[in-house]
Amino acid sequence: MLEGKYQDFYNQITKKVSSENIFTDKLHTLAYGTDASFYRLIPKIVIKTDNAQEVQDIIKLANELELSITFRAAGTSLSGQAISDSILIVTSRKFTDFKIADDKSFISLQPALTGAQVNNLLAKYSKKIGPDPASINAAMIGGIAANNASGMCCGISQNSYKTLKSMKLIFADGTKLDTGSQESKDAFRLSNADFLEQLKQFASETKNNDELNKKIQKKYKIKNTCGYSLNSLIDFDDEFEILQHLIIGSEGTLAFIEEITYYTVEDLKDKASSLIYFKDIKEACSAVTKLKLAKEANKIVVDAVELMDRAGLSSIENDPAMPEFIKDFDENVTALLIETRAANNEELDIQTAQIEKLLEEFKVVRDIHFTKDVKEYTLYWKIRKGLFPAVGAVRETGTTVIIEDVAYPIECLAEATLELQDLFKKHDYKEALIFGHALEGNFHFVFTQDFSNPKEVKKYDDFMNDVVNSVAVKYQGSLKAEHGTGRNMAAFVEVEWGHDAYVMMKKIKDLFDPKGLLNPGVIINDDHEAHLKNLKSMPATNPIVDKCIECGFCEPSCPSNDITLTPRQRIVINREISRLESIGEEKEAKEYKDLYQYDGLDTCATCSLCSSACPVNIDTGSLTKHLRAEQLSDTSKSVASFVANNFSTTLKGVRFGLASANIAHKVMGTPSMKSVTNSLRSFSNGKIAKWSENFPKSTNIDIRFKQKDLKKKMVYFPSCITRSMGLSDVSHEEKELFDVTVELLQKAGYQIIFPENLPNLCCGMPMSSKGFNEASSIKSQELEKALLKASHNGEYPILCDTSPCTKKMMESFTSKLEINEPIEFTLKYLVNDLEFTAINEAITIHTTCSSRKMGLEDKFKTLAELCSTNVIIPADVKCCGFAGDRGFNFPELNKSALRNLKAQTQGAKLAFSTSKTCEIGLSEESGLDYNSIFYLVNKCTKSKNS
Numbered sequence: 035m036l037e038g039k040y041q042d043f044y045n046q047i048t049k050k051v052s053s054e055n056i057f058t059d060k061l062h063t064l065a066y067g068t069d070a071s072f073y074r075l076i077p078k079i080v081i082k083t084d085n086a087q088e089v090q091d092i093i094k095l096a097n098e099l100e101l102s103i104t105f106r107a108a109g110t111s112l113s114g115q116a117i118s119d120s121i122l123i124v125t126s127r128k129f130t131d132f133k134i135a136d137d138k139s140f141i142s143l144q145p146a147l148t149g150a151q152v153n154n155l156l157a158k159y160s161k162k163i164g165p166d167p168a169s170i171n172a173a174m175i176g177g178i179a180a181n182n183a184s185g186m187c188c189g190i191s192q193n194s195y196k197t198l199k200s201m202k203l204i205f206a207d208g209t210k211l212d213t214g215s216q217e218s219k220d221a222f223r224l225s226n227a228d229f230l231e232q233l234k235q236f237a238s239e240t241k242n243n244d245e246l247n248k249k250i251q252k253k254y255k256i257k258n259t260c261g262y263s264l265n266s267l268i269d270f271d272d273e274f275e276i277l278q279h280l281i282i283g284s285e286g287t288l289a290f291i292e293e294i295t296y297y298t299v300e301d302l303k304d305k306a307s308s309l310i311y312f313k314d315i316k317e318a319c320s321a322v323t324k325l326k327l328a329k330e331a332n333k334i335v336v337d338a339v340e341l342m343d344r345a346g347l348s349s350i351e352n353d354p355a356m357p358e359f360i361k362d363f364d365e366n367v368t369a370l371l372i373e374t375r376a377a378n379n380e381e382l383d384i385q386t387a388q389i390e391k392l393l394e395e396f397k398v399v400r401d402i403h404f405t406k407d408v409k410e411y412t413l414y415w416k417i418r419k420g421l422f423p424a425v426g427a428v429r430e431t432g433t434t435v436i437i438e439d440v441a442y443p444i445e446c447l448a449e450a451t452l453e454l455q456d457l458f459k460k461h462d463y464k465e466a467l468i469f470g471h472a473l474e475g476n477f478h479f480v481f482t483q484d485f486s487n488p489k490e491v492k493k494y495d496d497f498m499n500d501v502v503n504s505v506a507v508k509y510q511g512s513l514k515a516e517h518g519t520g521r522n523m524a525a526f527v528e529v530e531w532g533h534d535a536y537v538m539m540k541k542i543k544d545l546f547d548p549k550g551l552l553n554p555g556v557i558i559n560d561d562h563e564a565h566l567k568n569l570k571s572m573p574a575t576n577p578i579v580d581k582c583i584e585c586g587f588c589e590p591s592c593p594s595n596d597i598t599l600t601p602r603q604r605i606v607i608n609r610e611i612s613r614l615e616s617i618g619e620e621k622e623a624k625e626y627k628d629l630y631q632y633d634g635l636d637t638c639a640t641c642s643l644c645s646s647a648c649p650v651n652i653d654t655g656s657l658t659k660h661l662r663a664e665q666l667s668d669t670s671k672s673v674a675s676f677v678a679n680n681f682s683t684t685l686k687g688v689r690f691g692l693a694s695a696n697i698a699h700k701v702m703g704t705p706s707m708k709s710v711t712n713s714l715r716s717f718s719n720g721k722i723a724k725w726s727e728n729f730p731k732s733t734n735i736d737i738r739f740k741q742k743d744l745k746k747k748m749v750y751f752p753s754c755i756t757r758s759m760g761l762s763d764v765s766h767e768e769k770e771l772f773d774v775t776v777e778l779l780q781k782a783g784y785q786i787i788f789p790e791n792l793p794n795l796c797c798g799m800p801m802s803s804k805g806f807n808e809a810s811s812i813k814s815q816e817l818e819k820a821l822l823k824a825s826h827n828g829e830y831p832i833l834c835d836t837s838p839c840t841k842k843m844m845e846s847f848t849s850k851l852e853i854n855e856p857i858e859f860t861l862k863y864l865v866n867d868l869e870f871t872a873i874n875e876a877i878t879i880h881t882t883c884s885s886r887k888m889g890l891e892d893k894f895k896t897l898a899e900l901c902s903t904n905v906i907i908p909a910d911v912k913c914c915g916f917a918g919d920r921g922f923n924f925p926e927l928n929k930s931a932l933r934n935l936k937a938q939t940q941g942a943k944l945a946f947s948t949s950k951t952c953e954i955g956l957s958e959e960s961g962l963d964y965n966s967i968f969y970l971v972n973k974c975t976k977s978k979n980s
Contacts, residue, residue: 050091055082061629065603073114074570077122094208105286107174113520145176161298164192181518182283202293240267257515288546302375307411314366319448340371345467420649429482441515461497506530524559575612588644593915593931598633601644601654639917641883663805674806682793692732723922733760744785753836782867789820814846837948841884868975876904878942908938916955932959
């Protein structure tokens, strides 16, 4: 319940922003109030903003009522700078316009694009943006700029500060400025002359303060995101350049970034990486120092050097992709992951040879080997990027994983790192590990912490004070190299920078935000215990997700990320429910459960793509299935059992329903049919499925056709969807999928074997997705037995025409059967028997979630390129959100998941996938007629023997 000024704010802002995007309930304020840090504040109001006008309206009203506001993008920040106990403004995933310069030298970006999306846009021009944080797949541009996030390769030469061209900003009073527009700057100069004059005065004071000037120059020779970007005061004379560079790294405390224009950088495609194992961390750090000095002297080309100490290697040594020999290393071995890039392969060979020669003097425990194999070095980098979450996965349940982020002058790297390890021992952080961007002297150290115990909190405080004195005072390093100050280091900014610098930072804050309303407590905070307050608990909720550290890497891949909750947010809510139940607050827990039903359970696609994005494979979809199973009544289980035992009858009912809908459509016509069904759906509160012209007609298959007795035999299992759902009224195809598949297989010279009792067979997926595990198991075992017999105990390959069903069979079966879905079967078998002729028409493909999890994304592209000279693959479309039959009852999930599909498939004439239900949703949202890839393969091939 809102009170006072917050209620006034709510009443007024709902006139400017859709109430659907404004949240005050306990579920959404908790869910959105969580970021990747170990702090928690719960906002009173959360507002998802789709555009700059909404942000400006919110800022003006908050300024008028003197209510504090915090801006948030992806919430992958680690230092507590994206949370609020007042008003939280979240940039929605619609805030994503962009413009690339004609010569591709710069790109203008709205704040909600992820770094990966931007690099995908630039990839075809061999360009990218400079910042490259490990969280780039999830981190949004607004946060990357606001935190001056860097990463593996950009160092201090290609970060946001160095590659900034211009910005569009909204200030604390709602004033707007476009630093790329002379007209906007002239208007700002007239209305804010005193502001600009004071800013120039700050720059003059700093330049004339010899001691401070020298300190700034020294501190920005290494990575530094602690405090405000004081280097802007000495690097520039133009007040607008000073202004916009101060915004970089300001963490939303000075202004809102409506748009940022980056200069792009070259993205060299020829790369080589080596994972080199040194005898200990001192030897590795000494090698880093030599590499850095050689690079600065232009003697070598090295783009990245990442250090992983023995504890870090131990955390990932059981990964199946890692070599077995890592387990045999002693406790001191330390790895450096080194990458070098070149304009061509010949230069690359020269560069790797130079690096190898430079490292000859150092003691390594394995021979140095640089790989150019994309899969191999991509794996190395994936493992390195996943180190932080991987540590979280092995922590004790209930504890928090903490990552700190420091940088040392390169000349004292080895000495300082050894001292850091001594501090781990002193404070009994046995599991702590070190990794990071060694070439920049930038290390992350990770440890686990129990914040539920006051003694443990005191231990953490003592440790942090020792770290601050070591890093900032003794070695004159950075307490925050790239993760931003946040709440985590706000109490120590003055310790690192000294009195004069801190006073200047306070002046900057007061100038930009005189009322102190923008993200209070972040960067500037006079509370010396701020780092010990508002600590986040991580209670156990379910073993499926307990290892989650709430990093948010999963969120971009989730189909419900712009409509209800994300996997991270689902876990947050379940943790809170478990916490409340553990302390006897059953009533409040029940309130959360009621609110969670739609946002958490009904609109979860259970696609499990979150597990693919998660470095430790946490599958929130499995949690949803588990929770759905808990809700099932005995009656519903009995119905599921009846369905399983009378499956052919069930399919007859499905066909009858589809046939009836088709007859009604023919009688009423499309407009009337939509009107009537929408009214019925509204009257039933969404329980009646949505109808559209892409709704399939009824179909049945007939396996009684003549075949020759051929040497090449295979088993074909048409899924129950194929056996019941046919083409839609608006489809351009004439033949049903079953008929096309049979035609294709016979063209390739196969004798087709069908499993016995086919009308009753099902993989069990329709039951398992709803939590009917027992019924699902019955159908799965029944199908496995039938396929064993049909395939002559695995002698013949098996084809299922639907990818999700294939994946379910692979997961459920215990027998050694070779089961293929269309992509795999075509590339493994049909390419040998058929002659492909690519068509010149533009096509688009959609890789289903199941196909992605089976590792078929690249193979689908390969197959599509055999069939067409122009293949369009929408970069921002992952799960379609149709989720089996869920798209019929919750079409809003499908619509949200595919919100970018139509724009990204422009020009495509034909569209293909490998799952009928996915194809229904894809057709609905794209306007294209999606069909099985077998239609295209059949169209593009002829028998080699014909």
